Amino acid sequence: MFTLTEQQELIRNLVREFAVSQVAPIACEIDDEARWPAETIKAMTALDLMGIPFPEQYGGSGGDYLSYIITVEELSRACASTGVILSAHISLAGAPIYQFGTEAQKQQYLPDLAAGRKLGAFCLTEPAAGTDAASQTTVAELDGDDYVLNGGKCFITNGDHAETFIVLAMTDKAKGTKGISAFIVEKAFAGVSVGKHERKMGIRAAHTTEVLFRNARVPKANLLGKEGDGFKIAMVTLDGGRIGIAAQALGIAQASLDESIKWAKERQQFGKPIAANQAIQFMIADMAVQVQAARHLVYHAATLKGEGKPYSKEAAMAKLFAAETAMQQSIKAVQIHGGYGYIKGTTVERLMRDAKITEIYEGTSEVQRMVISASVLR
Amino acid sequence: MPNVITCYKWVIDEADIRAGGGGALSFEQAGRKISEYDRNAIEAAVQICEQQGGSVTAISLGGPEVKSSAKDALSRGPERAILALDPAFANADSQTTALGLTAAVKLAGAYDLIVCGEGSGDVYAQQVGPRLAELLGIPCITFAGKLTVTATGVVAERKLDDGVEVVEAAFPVLVTVLPDVAKPRIPSLKQVMGAAKKEVKVVDAAALGLAGDALAARFETKALKAPASNRKQVKVANPVALAEAIAGAVR
Numbered sequence: 001m002f003t004l005t006e007q008q009e010l011i012r013n014l015v016r017e018f019a020v021s022q023v024a025p026i027a028c029e030i031d032d033e034a035r036w037p038a039e040t041i042k043a044m045t046a047l048d049l050m051g052i053p054f055p056e057q058y059g060g061s062g063g064d065y066l067s068y069i070i071t072v073e074e075l076s077r078a079c080a081s082t083g084v085i086l087s088a089h090i091s092l093a094g095a096p097i098y099q100f101g102t103e104a105q106k107q108q109y110l111p112d113l114a115a116g117r118k119l120g121a122f123c124l125t126e127p128a129a130g131t132d133a134a135s136q137t138t139v140a141e142l143d144g145d146d147y148v149l150n151g152g153k154c155f156i157t158n159g160d161h162a163e164t165f166i167v168l169a170m171t172d173k174a175k176g177t178k179g180i181s182a183f184i185v186e187k188a189f190a191g192v193s194v195g196k197h198e199r200k201m202g203i204r205a206a207h208t209t210e211v212l213f214r215n216a217r218v219p220k221a222n223l224l225g226k227e228g229d230g231f232k233i234a235m236v237t238l239d240g241g242r243i244g245i246a247a248q249a250l251g252i253a254q255a256s257l258d259e260s261i262k263w264a265k266e267r268q269q270f271g272k273p274i275a276a277n278q279a280i281q282f283m284i285a286d287m288a289v290q291v292q293a294a295r296h297l298v299y300h301a302a303t304l305k306g307e308g309k310p311y312s313k314e315a316a317m318a319k320l321f322a323a324e325t326a327m328q329q330s331i332k333a334v335q336i337h338g339g340y341g342y343i344k345g346t347t348v349e350r351l352m353r354d355a356k357i358t359e360i361y362e363g364t365s366e367v368q369r370m371v372i373s374a375s376v377l378r
Numbered sequence: 379m380p381n382v383i384t385c386y387k388w389v390i391d392e393a394d395i396r397a398g399g400g401g402a403l404s405f406e407q408a409g410r411k412i413s414e415y416d417r418n419a420i421e422a423a424v425q426i427c428e429q430q431g432g433s434v435t436a437i438s439l440g441g442p443e444v445k446s447s448a449k450d451a452l453s454r455g456p457e458r459a460i461l462a463l464d465p466a467f468a469n470a471d472s473q474t475t476a477l478g479l480t481a482a483v484k485l486a487g488a489y490d491l492i493v494c495g496e497g498s499g500d501v502y503a504q505q506v507g508p509r510l511a512e513l514l515g516i517p518c519i520t521f522a523g524k525l526t527v528t529a530t531g532v533v534a535e536r537k538l539d540d541g542v543e544v545v546e547a548a549f550p551v552l553v554t555v556l557p558d559v560a561k562p563r564i565p566s567l568k569q570v571m572g573a574a575k576k577e578v579k580v581v582d583a584a585a586l587g588l589a590g591d592a593l594a595a596r597f598e599t600k601a602l603k604a605p606a607s608n609r610k611q612v613k614v615a616n617p618v619a620l621a622e623a624i625a626g627a628v629r
Contacts, residue, residue, distance in 0.1 A: 010450060014570060
């Protein structure tokens with residue numbers, strides 16, 4: 001079903017070569033130290049990876065959507081932290097500006113994001129507004145030519161390094177979800193600050209922080225869409241973001257399979273490689289099937305989005321399946337590695353910790369099932 | 379501003395070759411790639427022209443499957459490619475390859491420098507570069523680990539077994555290079571996409587004036603087998619016995 005074009009294959013090859021030579025070698029270290037991979041981001045910028053799906057007129061690379069998704073997959077195969085840094089930057093910050101921004105907003109913000117001069121982040125989640133994203137308590141009040149934002153966002157991927165935020169806030173509490181608006185907020189605006197850094201189980205090199213607004217003045221011109229469009233913008237943005245996270249999960253799942261195959265051939269017990277045991281062979285066969293199935297769902301959702309067709313249900317399916325595949329395959333990979341798989345510094349223990357978040361963020365697996373069932377029971 | 383030609387071979391990716399029972403090799407799932415040293419050659423050529431101006435033409439020769447190499451090669455910096463494609467070139471030996479490349483080089487127009495990899499990643503015969511130079515009637519410098527281009531020629535450091543030899547040659551000249559000459563870049567996404575817009579000229583054996591003896595096979599591959607390696611778990615009682623066992627095995 002999915003035969004990549006020559007160009008997509010070359011793009012995959014370039015990202016794979018980069019990931020193997022420069023991302024994988026530091027993956028363990030940056031995870032252990034929860035260190036932001038500044039050198040990787042710089043190199044990704046030089047390779048034109050920071051704005052793949054955006055047109056060249058906005059400083060993007062003019063690539064197709066599937067190429068972007070394959071990029072996230074290949075990066076995540078080496079380091080899931082690096083994968084999500086890119087996915088959040090493109091899918092959650094660049095994409096809503098490209099999709100909902102005015103021409104002036106696109107001209108002002110996209111070139112810096114697409115060229116990697118600035119990093120983006122998406123500020124929706126609040127301590128009491130997770131899956132229930134409509135319960136926003138951050139407020140935006142119009143005051144002259146500015147909106148004044150007050151409130152706090154949490155669990156923001158790229159929070160500390162991003163300079164351009166998409167922020168959701170209540171402009172009219174009485175209207176519920178229709179009272180939520182979206183804003184393009186620069187970190188440089190007065191009243192915007194970065195709060196607590198989270199210490200996480202996995203994807204530790206991708207920084208997750210609070211982003212706080214205290215009388216932050218945001219020019220009226222930075223309202224994204226119209227007042228009250230925020231919830232819709234957030235939901236559409238998350239639909240796209242899900243394909244990015246699905247690709248991240250796919251990369252983790254593929255890496256789990258890669259590591260398992262390598263180990264099963266190398267590891268000798270009872271005078272033969274453990275790959276000679278049917279129990280291991282069957283586990284690896286099952287893993288390979290799951291990974292391939294996940295890849296088809298992910299590429300299919302990406303292709304639909306790239307072709308401008310509806311993809312909401314397919315993105316949810318891809319994200320649900322790929323995330324659960326990443327979790328299950330990484331657990332099996334640790335099992336195949338035995339005691340060695342439980343030791344810090346081995347790739348598979350990191351994969352198992354990294355996999356878990358894919359079942360949680362940008363819509364939990366339960367939310368994906370809600371989206372899918374609502375679509376198929378309609 | 380030198381006009382530089384770089385030649386590359388589109389070889390089977392050895393990482394994809396599967397060895398089966400009895401040493402049988404399977405190439406079925408094998409992808410292709412630009413031969414390793416040729417990547418260094420392309421990078422060296424591109425770096426020279428990035429620093430000094432001029433232009434790089436990439437040339438390859440082989441069966442029809444080599445067509446899919448063009449975007450890969452062009453994403454690495456050359457401005458244009460000439461592909462000598464013909465089913466008769468599918469298993470071309472060094473002499474046929476050199477004859478075909480000679481004709482292709484003439485199609486490329488005026489040139490100052492030709493950069494080739496020291497040897498190909500599959501057979502590493504180290505024949506094509508020197509043969510091509512001979513056929514073109516230009517000097518050839520082999521084993522170049524460092525290459526500097528001056529206004530009128532090149533200075534190359536030849537890495538030999540017993541030392542480094544520095545040689546000079548005036549344009550036009552052909553140089554075969556070792557990996558040290560330039561580390562291949564990873565092409566950027568825009569370079570990959572831009573490669574689709576570059577000029578690719580495709581010519582067959584007839585267009586190159588090659589027929590008959592020029593294409594005739596000069597050797598035949600009788601068999602290709604994987605080296606056999608068996609893990610022998612020999613248990614010995616003490617270090618002396620171990621030493622004797624090793625000595626016996628080596629003999």
